[in-house]
Amino acid sequence: MTTTFCDELWTATAEIxxxxxxxxxxxxxxxxxxxxxxxxxxxxxDAHYLRxxxxxxxxxxxxxxxxxxxxxxxxxxxxxxxxxxxxHESNVVDVDAWTPSPTGTxxxxxxxxxxxxxxYPELTAAVLPCFWIYxxxxxxxxxxxGDLTTHPYGDWIGTYADEEFEAATEHxxxxxxxxxxxxxxxxxxxxxxxxxxxxTWEWMFWDAAWRMESWPVGAAPVQVSEPAK
Ligand SMILES: Cc1ncc(C[n+]2csc(CCO)c2C)c(N)n1
Numbered sequence: 001m002t003t004t005f006c007d008e009l010w011t012a013t014a015e016i017x018x019x020x021x022x023x024x025x026x027x028x029x030x031x032x033x034x035x036x037x038x039x040x041x042x043x044x045x046d047a048h049y050l051r052x053x054x055x056x057x058x059x060x061x062x063x064x065x066x067x068x069x070x071x072x073x074x075x076x077x078x079x080x081x082x083x084x085x086x087x088h089e090s091n092v093v094d095v096d097a098w099t100p101s102p103t104g105t106x107x108x109x110x111x112x113x114x115x116x117x118x119x120y121p122e123l124t125a126a127v128l129p130c131f132w133i134y135x136x137x138x139x140x141x142x143x144x145x146g147d148l149t150t151h152p153y154g155d156w157i158g159t160y161a162d163e164e165f166e167a168a169t170e171h172x173x174x175x176x177x178x179x180x181x182x183x184x185x186x187x188x189x190x191x192x193x194x195x196x197x198x199x200t201w202e203w204m205f206w207d208a209a210w211r212m213e214s215w216p217v218g219a220a221p222v223q224v225s226e227p228a229k
Contacts, residue, residue, distance in 0.1 A: 004173075004177045005176065005177050005180035005181070005188070005191075006128075006173045006176055006177050006180075008192075009125070009128075009176075009191075009192065009195045009196075010132075012192060012195075012196060013129075013195065013196055013199045016196070016199050016200055016202075016203055017133065017136070017199065019203055020133065020137065020202060020203050020206065021137075021140060023203070023206045023207060023210065024210050025038065025042070025206045025207070025209050025210040026137060026140075026141070026206055027144075029141060029153055029156075029157075030140070030141040030143075030144030030145055030157075031144055031145075032145070032151050032152045032153060034152075034153065036152075037212070038209060038210065038212060039153065040093050041098075041209055041212045042209035043093045044093045044094075044095050044097075044098035045098065045100065045101050045104045045205075045208070045209060047084045047093070047095040048095065048098070048100040048101075048104055048108075049100075049104045049107060049108055049205065050080045050081065050083060050084035051080075051081070051084055051108075052104075052107075052108025052109075052111065052112060053080050053108065053111060053127070053130060054077040054078075054080040054081045054084070055077075055108075055112060055115075056108070056111035056112055056114070056115050056123070056126070056127055057073050057074075057076045057077035057080060057127060058073070058074065058077040059112075059115035059116075059123065060073040060115070060120065060123050060124060060127060061073035061074040061077060063115075063119065063120035063123060064120060065120060069175055072168075072171055072172075072175070076168065076172075079168075083159070099214075099215065101208050101213045101214065101215075102208070102213060102214075102215060103201075103204045103205055103207075103208035103213055104205065104208070106201065106204070107198075107201040107202075107204070107205055110126070110197065110198070110201060111126055111127065111198065114126040114194055118190060118194070119187070120179065121176075121179040121180065121182075121183050121187050121190075121191050122187070122190045122191055122194045123194070124172070124175050124176050124179055124191075125176055125190075125191035125192070125194040125195040125198075126194035126195070126197070126198045127172070127198070128172050128173065128176055128195055128198070129195060129198040129199040129201075129202050130198065130202070131165075131168060131169040131172045132169050132172070132173065133199060133202045134160050134165075135160065135165060135166055135169045137160065138157065138159075138160030138161035138162075138165070139161055141157045141160075141161065142157060142161040145157050176191070179191070
């Protein structure tokens, strides 16, 4: 079997992915011992993140070189916003009452900087860990969780261990593999950097939720997900 570019990316991020599996937030989410307060913080931060992520996906749709990729990224942008607003409507958390965290702001700012300053191949590599790492974490959590109907965070775990979600992840990988095959070595190197950097932000995002990270007193929060009026 030939090794694909995505196989190479997966191997290159083995260490950071193993570290994600060992994070206290991820373990406590899986075994159901996570404090509600930390979960609510995470949901609110994730809703803000999803707005920025949806903008990055919409930018990938704008840069795409094939109609089917335009549709894939535009649909993914749509789905990210639908998940965001379902969190809103479920009333579990008042998203707008929360300030986007330093780490959430950093992650979305990074994705939007790739969108703004790099090409379509690099941007697809930057948005891929969000799909792929969540599909993997979702699978691991499902094993840890047991019966989802009685698990305190069963609904959330069910969302990401979903088959449709797995199919979207496979689609995103195929796009990245095709673009890497067509790319020159310098572009492939930037794709690798984008993928490993975004994977590291995924680690940082869970870690920030465990710490309920906030801005230093007096610092002005930066709201990247809300453009200037
Ligand atoms: C920090 C963070 N990273 C990844 C996801 C997962 N995720 C969000 S949108 C989407 C697919 C497109 O709709 C996926 C897989 C998340 N929720 N939060």
